Amino acid sequence: MKIMEKNNTDETLSIHSMLGSIQGNTAGFATMLTKEYDCQTSLEISLCEIIANSFKRIISVSKLMETDLNLNYxxxxxxxxxxxxxxxxxxxxxxxxxAINTLIDMKNPKMTINVNTENTFLGENQQFNNNQGKNENIKD
Structure with a gap:
């Protein structure tokens, strides 16, 4: 009894060959990311390397799991x-x-908001608690 059956279609073979080439060439994958996101600073380049190394580990661990799941018992x-x-x-x-979300956030343009007004209401139905002293009388 096999736990998982292999699917040998052309699509999965091409995906496996592409992922295998990326796994073998982590530096090339990091360079591709650097060019794609137009990374200039050392922080952005190091994020690309972290992304490439993490992707390589994902592929290698997935292959190990796939190999072990195909055993008989x-x-x-x-x-x-x-x-x-x-x-x-x-x-x-x-x-x-x-890492990829951090890189994307770094490359997105920053949003600035300028509000010029005399009266600004940021919320509705806000409660204001007025702490009254002990000597004040509250009339109904």
Whole structure:
């Protein structure tokens, strides 16, 4: 009994070959990202390298999991090993997405808002608590 069946269509083979070339050439992938996002500063370039390294780890951990899932029987050790790989995959996905979102946010133009008015209402139905002294009488 196999846990997962392999799909050998042309699309998956081309995707695997493309991902394999990216995995083997992390520096090239980082350079592509640097050109695509027009990175100039060392911070932006280092983010591109973090993105490329995280992507490489995602692909390599995914391949390890795929290989181990295709074995005939699951053992306790294999289940524990897959749990570790799953946590590593999740961590690398978060790392990848955080880095790519940071890079995108850095490259987006900054938004500035100027408000020139005498009266500005930022919220409705705001409650104002007026702390009254002990000697003040409150009349109904």
């Amino acid at each position: 699951p053992s306790k050790e294999k289940v524990n090993y897959l749990a570790i790989l799953s946590k590593e995959l999740d961590r690398q996905n978060r790392n990848y997405l955080t």
